[in-house]
Amino acid sequence: MSPRRWARAVHWYLRELTGEAQYDRYRERHLHDHPLAPVPSRRAYEALRTRHREEHPQSRCC
Numbered sequence: 001m002s003p004r005r006w007a008r009a010v011h012w013y014l015r016e017l018t019g020e021a022q023y024d025r026y027r028e029r030h031l032h033d034h035p036l037a038p039v040p041s042r043r044a045y046e047a048l049r050t051r052h053r054e055e056h057p058q059s060r061c062c
Helices: 003-018 020-033 042-055
Strands: none
Touching: 003 020, 020 042
C-alpha cells in the first residue's frame, strides 16, 4: 500500500471515528431532499444532534 493511500485510509478512519463525517453525510442528504432550503451550519447540526439524543435516550448494555 502506497504512503498516500495509507494516509487517506487513516484520514477516513479518523473522520469516521470522531463523527466529523456525519455532518458531511447530513449535508449531502439535506441538499438532496431539500434543495431550496438553507443547509444548517455545523454548529446548528451539532445542537440538533444533541437535542435529539437527549430527547430519545437509548439504553446500552456494557
